[in-house]
Amino acid sequence: MATLGPSIDQLIQALRCLPGVGPKSAQRMTFHLLERDRSGGEHLAEMLSKALANVKHCQRCRILSEEDICSRCNDSSRREDQLCIVEMPSDVIAIEQATHYQGQYFVLTGHLSPLDGIGPEALGIPDLIARFDQKIVTEVILATNPTVEGQATAHYISEIARSRDIHVTRLAHGIPLGGELEYVDSGTLSHAFAGREKY
Numbered sequence: 001m002a003t004l005g006p007s008i009d010q011l012i013q014a015l016r017c018l019p020g021v022g023p024k025s026a027q028r029m030t031f032h033l034l035e036r037d038r039s040g041g042e043h044l045a046e047m048l049s050k051a052l053a054n055v056k057h058c059q060r061c062r063i064l065s066e067e068d069i070c071s072r073c074n075d076s077s078r079r080e081d082q083l084c085i086v087e088m089p090s091d092v093i094a095i096e097q098a099t100h101y102q103g104q105y106f107v108l109t110g111h112l113s114p115l116d117g118i119g120p121e122a123l124g125i126p127d128l129i130a131r132f133d134q135k136i137v138t139e140v141i142l143a144t145n146p147t148v149e150g151q152a153t154a155h156y157i158s159e160i161a162r163s164r165d166i167h168v169t170r171l172a173h174g175i176p177l178g179g180e181l182e183y184v185d186s187g188t189l190s191h192a193f194a195g196r197e198k199y
Helices: 006-015 023-035 038-054 089-098 125-133 148-162 186-194
Strands: 082-086 104-107 139-142 167-170
Touching (some): 023 038, 104 125
Parallel strands (some): 082 104, 082 139, 139 167
16 A cells, blocks of 8 residues: 555544545545645644543533533523433534524433443433432433434333333424425334324
8 A cells, every 4th residue: 555654644544533534535634734724734633632622521411511511501591391312412403403492401422232332321321310310300302313223212211211200202203394205215104104193
């Protein structure tokens, strides 16, 4: 394999840690930064170093934050009795941008996957149970992904919440607005048909 030196090869390999970045994309990024935008590369390195040093997980909801308790958890105008459970911090941003939800969040940072060694402790389920046991939360909104793992995670959490008399709801899944039935996959169509509502 042709090489341009250890520094370039190591940068290419380092960029491959990003999701969706393969060898060719990493090589393109490396050449762009070194040939056309060294100041951008220096700024990127500085911001990445700063973020890695300062960003941690909120002690309450587990979203990424520079503070021990994030701004959403500290916002007294948000409802304490509603708790939306999501898989990733990016899910919180998506919900905030698309809805008027004013409750609290809990970020699992993944889903249950015993084969990968991801169990309840890795997802912060003990912290979630401690929140349930404070008896402030009256509704849990399950917003995990509609995958097999996401469904299994939602089911696991719903059993814990119901055992504490907490009302559990799940985000609706089905046909997207503006979608046409002939283009919807059979699993989505089947789920939408089974979950039809009174009109």
